[in-house]
Amino acid sequence: MEIMVFFLLLLLVCSVSTNQTEADNEIVDQQISNQQPCQQDIHAVLREMAVSLAEQKIEIRTLKQDNQEHVTKLERQMTELERQKAEIEHLKQQSKVKQVAFSASLLEGGYGYTGPFNVQITLVFRRVITNIGNAYNPQTGIFIAPVRGAYHFEWHLHGHAYKSHPIAGVLFRNGEHIFLAFELQASGTVSTSCGTSLLLEPGDQVSLRLWAHARIFDGVNHDTNFSGHLLFTV
Numbered sequence: 001m002e003i004m005v006f007f008l009l010l011l012l013v014c015s016v017s018t019n020q021t022e023a024d025n026e027i028v029d030q031q032i033s034n035q036q037p038c039q040q041d042i043h044a045v046l047r048e049m050a051v052s053l054a055e056q057k058i059e060i061r062t063l064k065q066d067n068q069e070h071v072t073k074l075e076r077q078m079t080e081l082e083r084q085k086a087e088i089e090h091l092k093q094q095s096k097v098k099q100v101a102f103s104a105s106l107l108e109g110g111y112g113y114t115g116p117f118n119v120q121i122t123l124v125f126r127r128v129i130t131n132i133g134n135a136y137n138p139q140t141g142i143f144i145a146p147v148r149g150a151y152h153f154e155w156h157l158h159g160h161a162y163k164s165h166p167i168a169g170v171l172f173r174n175g176e177h178i179f180l181a182f183e184l185q186a187s188g189t190v191s192t193s194c195g196t197s198l199l200l201e202p203g204d205q206v207s208l209r210l211w212a213h214a215r216i217f218d219g220v221n222h223d224t225n226f227s228g229h230l231l232f233t234v
Contacts, residue, residue: 111219158223168211
């Protein structure tokens with residue numbers, strides 16, 4: 001009888017232990033089953049983040065490219081604007097320098113003789129009537145060409161006859177003898193004049209020199225004068 005009771009108790013304990021083990025196994029399986037979907041969700045989120053990051057990189061690259069194109073376009077527009085400004089300024093200056101003309105008589109006031117001298121001297125025509133473009137300098141008597149072009153010059157000289165002193169003046173371009181106006185007679189009043197057209201480069205200098213041993217006169221009528229103007233640019 002006692003032996004029978006012992007076996008019954010042993011069977012009961014084994015049954016309880018088996019049930020407990022099966023329950024524990026079910027809990028572990030459930031936890032593993034729950035972890036698998038969680039890991040899958042994490043991988044899916046990571047894939048989505050990677051895709052989103054790649055798309056953002058592409059968008060940033062596209063924006064940078066668009067921005068660079070805008071910058072390049074703006075730089076081209078600024079360059080073109082500066083070119084147009086420079087061209088407008090050049091046209092303005094060219095329009096100004098196309099207006100070149102001067103006319104001046106020898107003496108500022110009063111009357112008197114100039115010469116004779118043993119050498120040629122540059123005549124300084126001090127009474128300026130017109131000096132458009134300021135190419136003529138009344139302090140030196142030198143005309144300086146502002147632009148390349150064809151220029152016309154005239155000079156008229158007046159005096160009183162003297163057998164050894166002619167009325168004479170020679171036009172020079174950069175030290176080069178161009179034309180001479182000359183007159184010599186024994187008595188009376190004497191006048192001589194000359195004119196010429198010259199092709200000048202910017203900076204070329206034109207002046208009128210009194211011929212050696214010549215003598216000229218200027219007075220209230222301003223008979224001795226020098227003038228010139230730009231005909232056209234070349």
